[in-house]
Amino acid sequence: MRFSIVKAIFQREMLDVARDRRALISMVAVPLIVFPLLISLMTRIIPRMQEKSEQDAKSASIAVRIATPSLRQALERSGLKLVEPEDLKGAVTGKSASAAVEETAGSPPAVHIYVDNSNQTSSATGDRIRELLTELKDREVREGLSASGINPRVLTPFTVTRSNIASDRKMSGAAWGSMLGYVLLLLMFQGGMYPVIDMTAGEKERKTMESLLASPVHRSEIALGKTLAATVAILATATLTLGSLVVSVKNGASQVRGAKSEEFQQVMGTIPLDAHTLVLLALTVLPMAIFAASVMFAIALFARSSKEAQTYLLPLMFVVIFPALLGGLPGLETTPALYLIPIFNASQIIHGVLLGDVSMVNYGITLAANLAYAGLAFFLATRMFQDERVLFRS
Amino acid sequence: MIQVDNLSKTFTDPKRGTHHAVDRVSFEVRTGEVFGLLGPNGAGKTTTLRMLATLLKPSSGTATLNGFDIVKEPGKVREQIGFLSGDMGLYGRLTPRESLQFFAQLNGMDSARASRRIGELLAMFDMNSFADVRGDKLSTGMKQKTAVARALLHDPPVLILDEPTSGLDVASGLAIEAAVLAAKKAGKCVLYSSHVMEEAEYLCDRIGVISNGKLTTIGTMEELRAATGKQRLREIFLDLLGLAA
Numbered sequence: 001m002r003f004s005i006v007k008a009i010f011q012r013e014m015l016d017v018a019r020d021r022r023a024l025i026s027m028v029a030v031p032l033i034v035f036p037l038l039i040s041l042m043t044r045i046i047p048r049m050q051e052k053s054e055q056d057a058k059s060a061s062i063a064v065r066i067a068t069p070s071l072r073q074a075l076e077r078s079g080l081k082l083v084e085p086e087d088l089k090g091a092v093t094g095k096s097a098s099a100a101v102e103e104t105a106g107s108p109p110a111v112h113i114y115v116d117n118s119n120q121t122s123s124a125t126g127d128r129i130r131e132l133l134t135e136l137k138d139r140e141v142r143e144g145l146s147a148s149g150i151n152p153r154v155l156t157p158f159t160v161t162r163s164n165i166a167s168d169r170k171m172s173g174a175a176w177g178s179m180l181g182y183v184l185l186l187l188m189f190q191g192g193m194y195p196v197i198d199m200t201a202g203e204k205e206r207k208t209m210e211s212l213l214a215s216p217v218h219r220s221e222i223a224l225g226k227t228l229a230a231t232v233a234i235l236a237t238a239t240l241t242l243g244s245l246v247v248s249v250k251n252g253a254s255q256v257r258g259a260k261s262e263e264f265q266q267v268m269g270t271i272p273l274d275a276h277t278l279v280l281l282a283l284t285v286l287p288m289a290i291f292a293a294s295v296m297f298a299i300a301l302f303a304r305s306s307k308e309a310q311t312y313l314l315p316l317m318f319v320v321i322f323p324a325l326l327g328g329l330p331g332l333e334t335t336p337a338l339y340l341i342p343i344f345n346a347s348q349i350i351h352g353v354l355l356g357d358v359s360m361v362n363y364g365i366t367l368a369a370n371l372a373y374a375g376l377a378f379f380l381a382t383r384m385f386q387d388e389r390v391l392f393r394s
Numbered sequence: 395m396i397q398v399d400n401l402s403k404t405f406t407d408p409k410r411g412t413h414h415a416v417d418r419v420s421f422e423v424r425t426g427e428v429f430g431l432l433g434p435n436g437a438g439k440t441t442t443l444r445m446l447a448t449l450l451k452p453s454s455g456t457a458t459l460n461g462f463d464i465v466k467e468p469g470k471v472r473e474q475i476g477f478l479s480g481d482m483g484l485y486g487r488l489t490p491r492e493s494l495q496f497f498a499q500l501n502g503m504d505s506a507r508a509s510r511r512i513g514e515l516l517a518m519f520d521m522n523s524f525a526d527v528r529g530d531k532l533s534t535g536m537k538q539k540t541a542v543a544r545a546l547l548h549d550p551p552v553l554i555l556d557e558p559t560s561g562l563d564v565a566s567g568l569a570i571e572a573a574v575l576a577a578k579k580a581g582k583c584v585l586y587s588s589h590v591m592e593e594a595e596y597l598c599d600r601i602g603v604i605s606n607g608k609l610t611t612i613g614t615m616e617e618l619r620a621a622t623g624k625q626r627l628r629e630i631f632l633d634l635l636g637l638a639a
Contacts, residue, residue: 008499012488019487019528207483211544214447214482215500216472388450 001224005217009225017195017233026194027233031241039248049120057124060098063091067103071111074136075101075129092116098125173355176246178328181350183245184238184285185324185343186317188292191237193313196230196293200300201309209391223297223382230293235285280353280363287370288346294377301384301391327351339365342373396423396446396552396583400455403441415441417607418455425551428574428584430598432591432631438607439587440479443556446585447477459552460583473501476545479556483537486530490521490540493529494547501548515543519569534561542570546577553577553584559593571597595627603634610634 017023061081065088066072075082085091088100092114098121100114111133115126142152164171203209212222296313303309320343326332327347339345345366352358384390403416416438423429433439444450446457448468456463462470485493491512498508516522519539524532532540538561545553555574559567574597577584588594594601595615603611611618611634619625622633 005500008496012485012496015492016485016487206486208485210449210479211477211482211497211541212500213449214472214475214477214479215497216469216502217500218469392450 001218001221005221006225006228009212009217009222010228013199013226013229014232016198017229020195020198023195023198023233027191027237028240031237031244035241035244036248036251039245040251043251053120053124056121057098057128060121060125061096062125062129063088063097063100065102066111067105068109070136070140071101071103071133074132078128078132080125080129089114092122095119098122099129101129170356173357177351177354180242180328180354181347182321182324182328184242184350185288185347186320187238187241188234188285188289189296189317189320191241192230192234192289192292192296193310195233196296197300197303197306197309197313199226199230200297201303202306204303204391205305213391219386220382223378223385227290227293227297227378227381230297231289234289234292238285238289277353277356280358281350283367284346284349284353284363284370287367287374288343290374291342291370291377294374294381298377298381298384301381323347334362336362336365340369342370345369395425395461396421396429396457396459396585398422398442398446398455398457401442401445401452401457402454403438403445403450404453414607416445416452419604419607419609420455421602421609421612423583423585425583426578426581427599428578428586428597430594430601431585431587431604432589432594432601433604434635437604439604440556442604443477443479443554443585443587446471447475447479447554448472474550475552475554476548476550477554478541478545478558480560482541484529484532484540487528489526489528490532490536490543491516491525493540494544497544497547503548511547511549515546518573519543519566535563535566538562539566539569542573546573551582553582553586555584556587557589558586559588559590567593591626591628591631601627603631605635 017027059079059081061083062075063085064072064075064082065084066075072082083091083097085096088097088102091097092100093116098115098119102112102114104110104112113126113129113133116122117126141155145152145154166174203212213219296316299312299316300309303312323341323344324347327344328351332348334348339348339362345362349358349363349366352362398419398421400418400420401416402414402418405413405415407413419438419442421429431439431442441450445452446459446464448464448471452465456465458464459471460474462474464471484490485496488496494512494515495508498512503511516525519542521536521539521543524536527536529537529540538558542555542558545555545558553574558574559570562570571593574584574586578599586594586598598615600612600614601618602609611621613621615627618627618630618634622630624630624633
């Protein structure tokens with residue numbers, strides 16, 4: 001194995017990627033432009049839609065069938081417009097009313113609120129009606145107790161408060177950890193797909209593979225040079241996309257409005273990325289990048305064309321999604337043996353690292369296992385590179 | 395020198411069954427000789443050349459190129475050869491100069507020697523006008539010249555050239571022919587395959603005709619003329635294949 005040859009092949013592949021417009025679009029333009037644009041639009045449009053629904057809910061029309069005068073007055077005084085159609089539910093589905101309220105006789109009488117939860121305004125109107133009627137109910141209870149000579153304080157024998165003692169770092173780590181591991185691992189496989197296809201099936205299709213094979217280099221040197229280039233491309237894509245996502249979400253968090261917006265902004269506005277965390281993350285991600293590159297390399301090499309390679313690699317995305325997603329779930333009970341499962345283990349570890357709560361035993365198992373898998377995948381890829389039935393498959 | 399000894403290659407396809415692409419082919423190419431390997435499409439020429447270039451492993455038999463066995467020492471064989479096949483493309487995102495620099499590195503040439511040699515080849519094949527143009531912008535002829543230059547880059551003792559003038563105009567084809575004759579004069583061993591009969595007749599010292607995987611005839615032009623009673627190689631070729639009118 002000659003380092004100078006591996007370096008020459010690596011450099012050529014990187015130059016090729018740098019000059020490939022399609023690779024630059026998927027690796028650079030999409031992360032740096034599309035994601036921020038998408039998230040910016042979402043964080044501006046969605047809060048505005050929410051605000052509009054809440055505003056509309058304040059003066060919406062509601063269909064009613066109410067006998068009790070106090071109920072009717074409470075609704076009328078709030079600014080809602082009352083209408084009395086024959087078919088209450090029909091009025092909601094037909095959108096002539098945002099919600100409907102029906103009182104059925106009984107002891108006590110029951111009040112039913114009908115909403116269309118697929119419509120934000122209807123849902124917000126239903127929340128407003130519930131709020132008003134709950135206030136009314138509480139007032140009538142207190143008045144009833146007072147009239148009976150009972151102090152309304154009997155309703156509140158003790159107060160209950162809840163405080164979150166988790167640090168800000170831990171809270172943001174929990175929020176980001178459930179998402180970042182999954183996103184990062186998926187991006188590594190998805191972002192690396194195009195460069196890997198181009199280096200393998202693409203070269204076969206363009207007939208440049210043969211000239212490389214006829215040169216006095218070992219097959220293993222070619223495999224290593226290409227795998228290294230693919231690994232770098234994967235890491236670059238993942239880093240750029242992740243960085244762009246993090247910046248976009250942090251900026252977008254400041255646009256969020258509503259009841260829990262401050263808490264949301266505090267959690268999502270910070271991300272725990274001190275030096276120690278970054279080192280642990282890097283050591284977790286690196287073997288996965290090599291594993292991803294080698295596995296995709298071996299699969300794509302088998303294909304006769306880029307299109308065929310894509311067909312073979314797409315199912316791999318589905319294989320990656322499930323363990324990556326599972327690994328990011330909070331509160332999952334695990335045993336050390338589970339940390340032998342690739343992708344799942346990395347997702348779990350990333351979650352734990354960001355949470356600031358990772359077992360070094362599990363970390364060690366993950367690192368060792370993924371290094372072994374990366375080595376095995378690379379070995380398989382190199383073996384395939386030596387098989388003429390794969391290289392000249394037509 | 396190339397020594398080919400009962401070289402065979404069999405492909406097995408689940409649908410098509412067994413196909414003997416090359417069937418016990420034996421010949422030799424001497425130092426300072428241009429040996430023409432001619433045959434119709436599907437005769438086994440490219441498969442034979444690929445085996446000699448160590449891209450395919452023979453099913454049986456072997457060959458030695460400058461004393462190195464293609465089965466036992468494929469790496470050493472590849473150091474001895476400059477190989478050009480009809481199925482070899484160029485890197486579209488690299489310029490000819492960059493491609494040649496890359497292959498110079500793969501052939502272990504130091505930068506000074508590489509630079510000198512690239513300059514010589516660019517001049518030889520009149521490539522300076524497009525040496526720094528990306529491969530995907532080049533015409534077929536320009537690409538072919540670059541591919542030939544790549545085969546000659548490291549000045550190998552053995553050249554295996556499969557249709558090197560394909561896609562070239564007359565003037566460019568002449569440059570390739572001149573390079574082949576210069577290689578012969580320099581004592582290199584040249585195994586040459588072409589469909590252009592006039593070119594083969596002009597360049598080759600001896601000719602081997604391959605058909606259905608078998609090497610049916612080997613001889614000089616004089617020997618082939620005597621055997622068939624024909625003058626032109628085109629007529630000799632058709633006669634040997636049983637296709638003469």
